[in-house]
Amino acid sequence: MAKTARPLSPHISIYSWKFTMLLSILHRATGIALAAGTLLLVYWLSAAASGAAAFADAQGLIGSWFGLLVLFGFSYALFFHLCNGIRHLFWDAGYGFDLGTAWASALATVFVSAALTVIAWLAGISFMGGL
Numbered sequence: 001m002a003k004t005a006r007p008l009s010p011h012i013s014i015y016s017w018k019f020t021m022l023l024s025i026l027h028r029a030t031g032i033a034l035a036a037g038t039l040l041l042v043y044w045l046s047a048a049a050s051g052a053a054a055f056a057d058a059q060g061l062i063g064s065w066f067g068l069l070v071l072f073g074f075s076y077a078l079f080f081h082l083c084n085g086i087r088h089l090f091w092d093a094g095y096g097f098d099l100g101t102a103w104a105s106a107l108a109t110v111f112v113s114a115a116l117t118v119i120a121w122l123a124g125i126s127f128m129g130g131l
Contacts, residue, residue, distance in 0.1 A: 023106050027084045030077040037074040075120055079113035 047058035090096045
């Protein structure tokens with residue numbers, strides 16, 4: 001049986017990278033990151049239910065510089081996924097497909113999610129009286 005030369009479907013190496021393409025990929029990646037972050041939340045809650053020693057260990061891990069970095073990334077992923085999901089809802093309604101609007105909404109998604117992350121962390125820090 002001889003192999004025949006068949007045309008291949010276009011893939012990522014053929015298309016030129018676009019900012020909106022990157023945001024679409026990041027939307028999927030943040031969805032996966034949110035699922036992983038939810039496992040961290042389950043760990044923290046199960047440690048709280050397991051007793052003071054287990055909870056102190058979980059708090060030590062999550063309260064470390066690495067844990068706080070993971071929580072900050074989780075926060076950004078949450079707000080990015082939210083903002084980009086709202087953007088997709090507008091697309092589902094048929095709005096925002098022209099190039100200028102797509103670029104503006106992509107930039108707004110990145111900056112608004114960053115601003116919401118910083119605002120949430122500053123509010124949380126002031127609510128708890130500092131880190």
